[in-house]
Amino acid sequence: MRTILITGPGGAGRTTIAAATALKAAREGTRTLVLSADRTDTLGATLGVPTGARPVEAATGLTAWRPDAAEGFREDLVAFQERATSVLDLLGASRLDAEELTPLPGAEELALLRSLRDAVLSEAYDLLVVDLPPGPQAVALLGLPEELRRYLRRLLPPERQAARALRPVLGRLAGVPLPAEWLYDTAARWDSELAAVQTVLEQRSTTVRLVAEPGPNGTDHVRTATVGLALHRLRVDVLVANRVLPHTTHDAWLSGLVAQQRKALESWRDAYDGGPGVREVAHLGSDPRGGDDLTALDLPGVDPDPAPVEWPVTEQPADEGGGRCFVWHLPLPGAVRDELDLIRRGDELVVTAGQFRRIVQLPSALRRCTVDGASLREGELRIRFAPDPELWPAGR
Known part of the structure; x- marks a missing residue:
């Protein structure tokens, strides 16, 4: 569909x-x-x-x-009250009738x-x-x-x-x-x-x-x-x-x-x-x-097979000292450098772009890496990751 x-x-x-x-x-x-x-x-x-x-x-x-929305809201809240009967009775709460509920x-x-x-x-x-x-x-x-x-x-x-x-x-x-x-x-x-x-x-x-x-x-x-x-x-x-x-x-x-x-x-x-x-x-x-x-109005037709949005991870040589690094590419057209912020939390990355924020799961390979920098180029956020020696298998 x-x-x-x-x-x-x-x-x-x-x-x-x-x-x-x-x-x-x-x-x-x-x-x-x-x-x-x-x-x-x-x-x-x-x-x-x-x-x-x-x-x-x-x-x-x-x-x-x-x-x-009003009908669905009433049905959900009434059903919730029925399931939470014991808790509401313990608290001495009075029930709400469907007729008095507004969304x-x-x-x-x-x-x-x-x-x-x-x-x-x-x-x-x-x-x-x-x-x-x-x-x-x-x-x-x-x-x-x-x-x-x-x-x-x-x-x-x-x-x-x-x-x-x-x-x-x-x-x-x-x-x-x-x-x-x-x-x-x-x-x-x-x-x-x-x-x-x-x-x-x-x-x-x-x-x-x-x-x-x-x-x-x-x-x-x-x-x-x-x-x-x-x-x-x-x-x-x-x-x-x-x-x-x-x-x-x-x-x-x-x-x-x-x-x-x-x-x-x-x-x-x-x-x-x-x-x-x-x-x-x-x-x-x-x-x-x-x-x-x-x-x-002469609107365009519907493309039956739109292209997917890719967030690829590429492997690149490290800038100094040999070795390698990984780059996670996040297309963010229209993003402004001063409005971007990144925070690593365990296996998640908190990405803030202007007024928007999203917490995303790191790809499996990047979970064994540390964040080594980021840049915004041509509408694409590029986050560099360096393999963590303590987590990355030897010889890989």
Whole structure:
């Protein structure tokens, strides 16, 4: 299954591009689902068909779905209360009724991730188009499954579940209640669900389309979002320059905007030469509504076999004293040297790029090495590792 994630700054037309991308694919015979997390039905207004908590057919071969975060939040919390009955009774806590529950911040995004997983597992579609929140928020959302799984493993290590049969005895000996079995069961279920979402995001067939209006604000957002997405090994296949004005105009006021857009477009092509293609989408003079308007946007097709994002490790001779070193290559287009930071923690590397941070596992060979320096060249972070004599086998 092919997945296209669409993001960009607020007001840049993300939902419109998502709807147009999905409609184009459906009209070409691809079974397509378009997902959105917006509370307001912008997706339905664009497609001309109301969307909501249940999937609806928006066109032949096209299904639209805007999951209800409130419904999922209520179901999850009520189920959690049922599983935690003994703990809540011990604390003297009063139960919350489903009718009084309102979703907390972030519930929409979590509902979107769950729906993404359900759509993939259903195998009912060939293409999934996801209308994500604005750039930095979207990057944080896409990194959430990996981070939550890491937290679960730290808080409730799976190996401790082996002592389930001894837990009552240990509890009496310690004089304090130990975590109940339901807690480990819940953690295992959450880990399984998060792993399913993470698998979808890490697939080679999952790519991102960045949408922005050409201009100073759009340029800043594109650079920031590109760095964050690259840090999570997500490939941007197309940079959509939305609402591009006609190149020539006799209006003096519009000519300034046109010049600003042309300058931004030139900088985008220079900055992403050899990377994602820049596709101009003309301004229609009004907000696109319905199938005819979406078709007029003339978006690029869907690449059925996108290239994977590689983080290769290469072996090189050491600069001095003979020997060798290893270099880990992390493509980070748009990254700025002064905004980069690296911290080695055991078998993990904490990489910070601007406002984004990710903790990544070191490849097995590099775990027996020490960090020997790093550099940023041509949009690629190159981290040097020197073999640790105490850990590296002799003669290797």
